[in-house]
Amino acid sequence: MPKVMGGKGGRWHCCDRPRTGRVEHMKPMAVLCGVSRCFRGTTAVDSVDLVLRPGEIVALLGPNGAGKSTLFDMLLGLRNPSAGTVSVFGMPPTARRARARMGAMLQDTTGPAGLTVGETVRLTQRLYPRVAPAGELLRTVDLDGLTGRRVGELSGGERQRLSLALALTGRPDLLVLDEPTAALDVAGRRRLLRAIRRLAAQDRSILLATHDLREAQEVADRVVVLHHGRKIADGTTAEIVGAVGVRRVQLRAAIRGEELANHGGVRSVSRTPDGRFDLLTTDPEGLLRTLVTAGHRIADLTVVDADLESAFVALTGEEAA
């Protein structure tokens, strides 16, 4: 499996320079250094280094069970690492002053179903020393028309947007979002991504976990991939795609998928909806030469540059959601 990692020995150290232009001279919002977390025999997070800087949107990708939520919990001070250190604004994440500057949208964090949207926001405001006005928060997430609606009567997408409003209540400098667009329709997703970009433009730092790789490619300055608890890639989409070096080849041929998978350079073989082979390979020319030399008739051939989704599949060996 290729490592898309820089630094000595193919691994980034937490003190290495970040790679996203304008933010690289700014003081980090958070630094995770060699962070691990074990649960009775399972290593959920394994020696992860991560630096989050102001104005950066970082997408955290990984298959189910890769360790994303556990990493979030340690960043937010909700769990202690088994090894390594977490520092947020130069403090432990459990420090009251650090907590006051963080906001989190974890899965299903909208509070009691019997409270109204307005009551929920006002209750959350009591937790922070500096707060955004309720009207502004609800406008940001397009819920200003639903102030009197009970939380239990909101749709899935509305609950999701309320959850973001609650995460923004304390005007956080560091925002942690766990699958923020999971229950949203296309328009809601667009609005939320726009809101996230606006926050980053105000020099907030945003770490978001998503299974939607197109969304990650669209919104993130940097992408971090976790697999079995380890960080296996960290960079811009272009850097990751370039380092993995795969291309997508689609074709029709009278051959078994296993034979294609055996060709050097082929990382995955699947089928398109119209029945063509869909291959990710680092060596498309070599593959086609081998097929032609072996006398296979190739039809409906396309070769395209890889995107983040292809790189993810090549890196993890798992299909994207």
Ligand SMILES: Nc1ncnc2c1ncn2[C@@H]1O[C@H](COP(=O)(O)OP(=O)(O)OP(=O)(O)O)[C@@H](O)[C@H]1O
């Ligand atoms: N409290 C716990 N006790 C035991 N094992 C745990 C606990 N929490 C997480 N794990 C395990 O740690 C691993 C990482 O889990 P985690 O929830 O961090 O992954 P994830 O990337 O967030 O997954 P998903 O995408 O499914 O939300 C999994 O194998 C999970 O079963």
